[in-house]
Amino acid sequence: MSEGTSDMVELTLRETQAKTSARLEWTLVGLGILALLVAPFLVYPIFLMKMLCFALFACAFNLLLGYTGLLSFGHATFFGGAAYFTAHAVKVWGWPPEAGILLGVAGAALLGLVMGFFAIRRQGIYFAMITLALSQMFFFFCVQSPFTEGEDGIQGVPRGMLVGVLDLNRSLNMYYFVLAVFLIGVFAIWRIVNSPFGMILRSIRENENRAISLGYSVANYKLGAFVMSAALAGLAGSLKAIVFQFATLTDVTWQMSGEVILMTLLGGIGTMVGPIIGASLVIGLENTLATSGFPVSIATGLIFMVCVLIFRRGIVGEFYARLLKRVGKD
Amino acid sequence: MTMIFGIPVQAFLGQLLVGLINGSFYAMLSLGLAVIFGLLRVINFAHGAQYMLGAFVGYLLLTYLGIGYWPALILAPLIVGVFGIVVERLALSRLYDLDPLYGLLFTFGLALVLEGIFRYYYGVSGNPYAVPPLLAGGTNLGFMFLPNYRGWVVVASLIVCFGTWALIEKTRLGSYLRAATENPHLVQAFGVNVPLLLTLTYGLGSALAGLAGILAAPIYQVSPLMGSDLIIVVFAVVVVGGMGSILGAIVTGYTLGLAEGLTKVFYPEASNLVVFVIMAIVLLVRPAGLFGRDA
Numbered sequence: 126m127s128e129g130t131s132d133m134v135e136l137t138l139r140e141t142q143a144k145t146s147a148r149l150e151w152t153l154v155g156l157g158i159l160a161l162l163v164a165p166f167l168v169y170p171i172f173l174m175k176m177l178c179f180a181l182f183a184c185a186f187n188l189l190l191g192y193t194g195l196l197s198f199g200h201a202t203f204f205g206g207a208a209y210f211t212a213h214a215v216k217v218w219g220w221p222p223e224a225g226i227l228l229g230v231a232g233a234a235l236l237g238l239v240m241g242f243f244a245i246r247r248q249g250i251y252f253a254m255i256t257l258a259l260s261q262m263f264f265f266f267c268v269q270s271p272f273t274e275g276e277d278g279i280q281g282v283p284r285g286m287l288v289g290v291l292d293l294n295r296s297l298n299m300y301y302f303v304l305a306v307f308l309i310g311v312f313a314i315w316r317i318v319n320s321p322f323g324m325i326l327r328s329i330r331e332n333e334n335r336a337i338s339l340g341y342s343v344a345n346y347k348l349g350a351f352v353m354s355a356a357l358a359g360l361a362g363s364l365k366a367i368v369f370q371f372a373t374l375t376d377v378t379w380q381m382s383g384e385v386i387l388m389t390l391l392g393g394i395g396t397m398v399g400p401i402i403g404a405s406l407v408i409g410l411e412n413t414l415a416t417s418g419f420p421v422s423i424a425t426g427l428i429f430m431v432c433v434l435i436f437r438r439g440i441v442g443e444f445y446a447r448l449l450k451r452v453g454k455d
Numbered sequence: 456m457t458m459i460f461g462i463p464v465q466a467f468l469g470q471l472l473v474g475l476i477n478g479s480f481y482a483m484l485s486l487g488l489a490v491i492f493g494l495l496r497v498i499n500f501a502h503g504a505q506y507m508l509g510a511f512v513g514y515l516l517l518t519y520l521g522i523g524y525w526p527a528l529i530l531a532p533l534i535v536g537v538f539g540i541v542v543e544r545l546a547l548s549r550l551y552d553l554d555p556l557y558g559l560l561f562t563f564g565l566a567l568v569l570e571g572i573f574r575y576y577y578g579v580s581g582n583p584y585a586v587p588p589l590l591a592g593g594t595n596l597g598f599m600f601l602p603n604y605r606g607w608v609v610v611a612s613l614i615v616c617f618g619t620w621a622l623i624e625k626t627r628l629g630s631y632l633r634a635a636t637e638n639p640h641l642v643q644a645f646g647v648n649v650p651l652l653l654t655l656t657y658g659l660g661s662a663l664a665g666l667a668g669i670l671a672a673p674i675y676q677v678s679p680l681m682g683s684d685l686i687i688v689v690f691a692v693v694v695v696g697g698m699g700s701i702l703g704a705i706v707t708g709y710t711l712g713l714a715e716g717l718t719k720v721f722y723p724e725a726s727n728l729v730v731f732v733i734m735a736i737v738l739l740v741r742p743a744g745l746f747g748r749d750a
Contacts, residue, residue, distance in 0.1 A: 196556050196559075243735050243738050243739075246738050246739075246742040247694070247738070247742060249554075249555060249556065250492075250498050250555050250556065250559060251694060253498070253556065253559060254498065254690040254691075254693065254694050255694055255734070255738065257687055257690055258687060258688075258690055258691040258694065258731050258734055259731065259735070261687045261688075261691075261731065262728055262731035262732075265727040265728055266728070269724060269727075379683075379687060380567075383563060383567070386560065386563075390560065420571045420572075420574060420575045421571075422567045422568070422570060422571035422574070423567070423568050423571035423572060423575070425564075425567055426563075426564040426565065426566070426567030426568035426569075426570075426571060427564070427568055428564070429560060429561070429563060429564025429567065430546065430561055430564040430565060430568070432560075432564075433550070433557050433560050433561040433564065434546055434549060434550075434561065437553075437557065
């Protein structure tokens with residue numbers, strides 16, 4: 126009997142915790158969007174746009190790592206690949222920006238389908254190594270292929286007119302377009318994560334064998350998650366190509382794949398807001414270091430080591446853990 | 456001039472030799488990765504950085520202390536091995552109870568730091584390291600010209616690979632190691648100091664990477680980036696071979712090196728890609744890897 130009571134207490138406690146965190150989340154989301162709306166009047170818009178692109182990239186990555194439990198070490202392929210596709214379509218073929226971005230997303234999804242097809246054949250550590258190897262293969266392809274224009278990259282991509290009316294060369298127009306795409310992208314991820322499909326992904330993360338024995342075709346779900354994550358990472362890359370008006374090899378290197386892992390890890394794996402905060406911090410740090418002369422890779426490497434050793438929940442994860450502990454005590 | 460498949464035999468054998476040299480390094484590095492993974496369940500991303508560290512230790516010993524190649528051949532692996540032991544004691548040993556992915560991420564961070572430090576002080580360009588006088592020059596084998604140092608690297612890597620294999624498969628220490636791979640708790644209960652075994656294993660794996668580094672120094676230039684490009688190919692080698700067996704790692708390493716050399720003869724553009732393509736094919740046909748056990 127005492128066991129039953131404690132279960133009840135546990136249940137109400139959890140409900141309170143869930144309610145508290147939900148209320149808090151919505152307040153923070155509202156405040157965050159408000160801040161992003163006024164931000165370009167206070168902060169350099171280019172920096173904000175870079176932040177938003179990488180935040181979307183990290184959220185897309187987190188869809189795979191945080192909610193499906195798959196560590197991809199090859200996400201630069203989708204980010205940088207999509208940037209190349211968009212830059213090429215807009216500059217060489219003269220496509221409007223929205224069509225270029227759609228092409229980038231489609232291309233990234235296709236790359237995701239191919240890479241995912243091979244990678245989901247192995248699990249855990251092998252999955253990470255396979256994605257890394259395949260993305261290195263894509264890197265070599267980009268080095269040799271003429272359409273990427275080699276070491277120079279595709280430079281001077283015109284921003285153009287969005288659907289023929291909105292001039293993206295104006296900084297504020299560009300910023301609000303980026304913000305809109307970012308919000309749509311994050312909303313899409315939120316919907317995916319909280320859909321029945323997303324629940325199955327979580328069950329795969331928690332216990333893959335049980336998901337199999339319950340009759341789910343785990344391989345298909347993993348592949349689906351991989352393609353979605355790739356497409357959204359591609360969206361971020363395409364957007365970045367339009368904002369910065371170039372696409373280069375930097376975005377397809379393994380360092381870039383590592384960077385997005387760091388953003389997610391630092392912010393909090395498996396949280397909605399974590400990757401956004403992580404990306405902002407990493408981009409902010411890089412911007413600061415760029416002028417100081419201190420090598421960025423040492424800093425990111427150190428943060429990596431510290432996070433893995435003592436800060437595995439990340440900023441947002443740690444915040445929730447402390448908050449829930451306090452609610453539990455009351 | 457003799458021709459093979461329409462290609463001069465000299466060029467053919469020359470590329471094959473390059474492939475054999477690359478394969479020697481793939482074999483030594485994937486061997487170290489397999490040894491570490493077998494016991495620690497950690498994929499050592501820093502393996503490439505430790506290989507670079509080995510080469511740099513040799514270079515620094517020569518530049519600042521005037522210590523030449525042969526002592527460096529002992530000292531470099533020793534120093535890198537001790538470095539590995541310190542890393543394992545301070546950090547890696549705290550991660551064993553967690554998902555193995557954290558080990559990968561930690562060593563990835565370590566690799567970034569090591570590479571960053573050397574890049575900061577020595578730039579990205581390579582520093583030449585002279586071939587030791589004893590092995591300078593070459594030998595005419597009749598059908599081809601073999602630079603002596605390259606011949607030595609092939610021999611040395613074979614000795615290292617089979618030495619490690621013998622250590623693990625044929626000695627008492629190796630049998631402890633293999634037993635601890637199967638069931639560490641049981642082995643500990645028998646009175647073997649398993650944590651010490653883990654530390655020594657990581658040290659040994661790191662030392663192997665350091666040794667490969669100093670062997671590589673006279674062939675490739677000593678550069679901060681020499682490890683990171685190599686390690687990704689070695690990961691592909693490991694996926695192809697599977698990490699179940701030491702011998703498997705060695706054989707796969709040499710085979711893929713040779714395959715790469717052959718591709719360079721017939722279709723040079725694809726030589727960077729061939730290892731990855733082979734990996735993809737193996738994943739389709741035998742997902743567990745050629746020598747893998749964990750299907």
